Amino acid sequence: MTTPEELAQNQLETFNAHDMAGFLPSFTDDVVIIDLVSGSVVLRGIEAFRERYETVFRDRPLVRADLVARVVLGRYVVDHESLTDGDQHPPEEALAIYELEGDRISRMWFIEPPHSA
Numbered sequence: 857m858t859t860p861e862e863l864a865q866n867q868l869e870t871f872n873a874h875d876m877a878g879f880l881p882s883f884t885d886d887v888v889i890i891d892l893v894s895g896s897v898v899l900r901g902i903e904a905f906r907e908r909y910e911t912v913f914r915d916r917p918l919v920r921a922d923l924v925a926r927v928v929l930g931r932y933v934v935d936h937e938s939l940t941d942g943d944q945h946p947p948e949e950a951l952a953i954y955e956l957e958g959d960r961i962s963r964m965w966f967i968e969p970p971h972s973a
Contacts, residue, residue, distance in 0.1 A: 858959040864926065864933040867954075867961065872920045874913040880906060884962045892953065892965040918942035924949075931956040 858866075863882060870878035880902065887905050889898040899908055912919060924936040933954045940947045948968065955963040 859928075860931060860933050860954075860956050861926065861928050863956060863959060863961065864928075864935060864954055868921060868923060868935070868937075871909075874917075874919075876906070876910065876913070879909065882961055884957055884960045887961065888963050890963065890965045892951075892967045898966075916941045916944075918944065921950075921952075 867879060867882040870882065883902060883905060885902045886900070887902055888900050889905070889908075890896070891898055899905060919939065919941040921935075921937040921939050924938055926936070927934045933956070935952045935954070937950050937952055938947045939950055951967040953965040954961045
């Protein structure tokens with residue numbers, strides 16, 4: 857059985873490789889992404905998830921997330937990430953919280969700090 861840390865690492869690696877065939881199986885069919893600050897649902901369901909990340913990979917071909925720190929607590933994984941996409945934008949810090957259901961991610965919450973003016 858896959859550990860929460862292994863699952864979080866696999867989805868990070870397949871995200872960075874822009875490998876949709878490897879990335880999607882890390883998530884449940886009813887996956888939900890939530891903005892932790894506002895509490896709003898960003899998307900619901902694997903088809904909406906697929907569409908979002910196909911667009912991200914197409915529009916930001918150099919996007920990647922580098923792990924700064926990780927905390928695992930039971931079925932939750934909290935990743936502090938640095939997001940970059942080559943020289944197009946400066947790195948952005950973010951927190952991603954993953955909730956596991958079995959050996960797949962069922963929910964993700966994100967926190968991105970406000971951009972400086």
